[in-house]
């Protein structure tokens with residue numbers, strides 16, 4: 335912790351004592367936030383993610399993406415988890431999420447066990463942040479210290495989800511501005527895109543690159559021809575757009591630097607991935623080369639960027655609430671008596687269905 339932050343924290347304490355807390359709205363997250371109130375939090379999250387990963391190797395990828403899609407829309411506040419109700423227009427039906435977001439049952443299962451151990455204490459937003467870190471470690475990626483103390487939103491915003499989440503056909507300048515809007519720089523963009531070193535993508539999201547790129551009638555020239563044939567096999571023209579393809583043909587379930595080596599040989603799956611390396615004269619090409627040559631350089635930047643992303647627009651202090659059930663705000667939960675509903679949820683193979 336630097337001295338500026340120490341001083342800021344000290345002034346905040348004074349502010350609390352003198353009852354002028356609103357002047358001190360810039361509350362900080364703290365890795366030790368639950369050390370007294372929920373000491374076993376980490377191991378609860380770890381065990382459930384580990385168990386589900388045995389059934390579904392893609393689970394760590396699914397969970398990291400969930401944290402990303404949460405943070406880019408009104409901050410890391412678990413807004414992505416909210417279901418449709420009379421007052422909530424769920425983000426789950428936004429274009430980047432619909433038929434795409436998974437793992438909600440796993441999050442609910444974690445929440446149920448965490449509530450048993452430490453009732454009304456741990457936010458769903460913090461569970462997403464912890465699950466993301468554990469997912470990285472379980473996939474041989476780096477670990478980092480997760481700042482905690484986020485609170486859960488009372489709102490969701492589907493419009494904002496459509497607006498803020500980057501699309502797979504974005505060019506480099508669109509990617510940069512999407513990340514800049516969240517306070518993330520070019521190194522963060524390249525490092526976080528490295529999450530596409532595991533998990534899967536549906537054919538419909540890149541099939542234009544295989545047959546008719548930018549309406550040219552030709553494949554994307556930045557696609558390796560052998561890889562192109564492989565992808566055409568997996569994704570026939572006018573075929574089922576919901577077939578899923580590995581992001582990383584070399585190590586599909588490992589969080590490693592291979593994503594960047596793939597880009598160097600024109601084997602990026604999404605246009606938005608390959609743009610990072612193949613855009614002429616781009617400042618991102620040398621960052622890709624650095625990460626491709628040096629996994630610790632990638633890991634260092636990835637950790638830093640994940641923490642930075644995890645800090646976006648967080649609710650702290652008395653803002654928001656600690657949800658009892660992650661899919662509903664508490665007012666709604668008590669109406670529906672969801673406590674009863676949730677505790678009957680079973681630990682089965684159905685956890686990858688979208689809700």
Ligand code: HEM
Pocket residue numbers: 392394395396398399402433434435436500501502503504509526527529530532533534535536539604606
């Ligand atoms: C840079 C802009 C990004 C774009 C355009 C993008 C786009 C996409 C798309 C289109 C998919 C496939 C979805 C589907 O098949 O339904 C996907 C999957 C995925 N994304 Fe991204 N993404 C970006 C950044 C990120 C970031 C920052 C992370 C995490 C830090 C991330 C993690 C993932 C993971 C792990 C998957 C695989 C999920 C699974 O297997 O279900 N992505 N992304």
Ligand SMILES: *[C@@H]1O[C@H](CO)[C@@H](O)[C@H](O)[C@H]1NC(C)=O
Pocket residue numbers: 381382385681
């Ligand atoms: C995880 O799996 C182990 C081994 O099968 C089992 O003993 C344990 O109870 C499981 N944990 C949870 C939380 O389901």
Ligand SMILES: *[C@@H]1O[C@H](CO)[C@@H](O)[C@H](O)[C@H]1NC(C)=O
Pocket residue numbers: 417418661689
């Ligand atoms: C949440 O919404 C989906 C449809 O949007 C529905 O299928 C599901 O049952 C809802 N979950 C709960 C717990 O009500």
Ligand SMILES: *[C@@H]1O[C@H](CO)[C@@H](O)[C@H](O)[C@H]1NC(C)=O
Pocket residue numbers: 489490491492493494
């Ligand atoms: C959602 O975000 C948009 C864009 O920032 C904003 O105009 C709108 O008021 C928000 N809607 C809700 C329900 O918060």
Ligand SMILES: *[C@@H]1O[C@H](CO)[C@@H](O)[C@H](O)[C@H]1NC(C)=O
Pocket residue numbers: 505506507508
């Ligand atoms: C990227 O796409 C935007 C929107 O389509 C366009 O205005 C811009 O010129 C493109 N940038 C490059 C470098 O191609």
Ligand SMILES: *[C@@H]1O[C@H](CO)[C@@H](O)[C@H](O)[C@H]1NC(C)=O
Pocket residue numbers: 546549550551552
């Ligand atoms: C490519 O797409 C454009 C626009 O949809 C279409 O007019 C054209 O016929 C397509 N070309 C081929 C070879 O499919």
Ligand SMILES: *[C@@H]1O[C@H](CO)[C@@H](O)[C@H](O)[C@H]1NC(C)=O
Pocket residue numbers: 628630631634
């Ligand atoms: C790789 O990156 C790490 C972390 O940034 C750095 O300390 C190290 O010197 C780099 N190694 C080489 C061979 O450049």
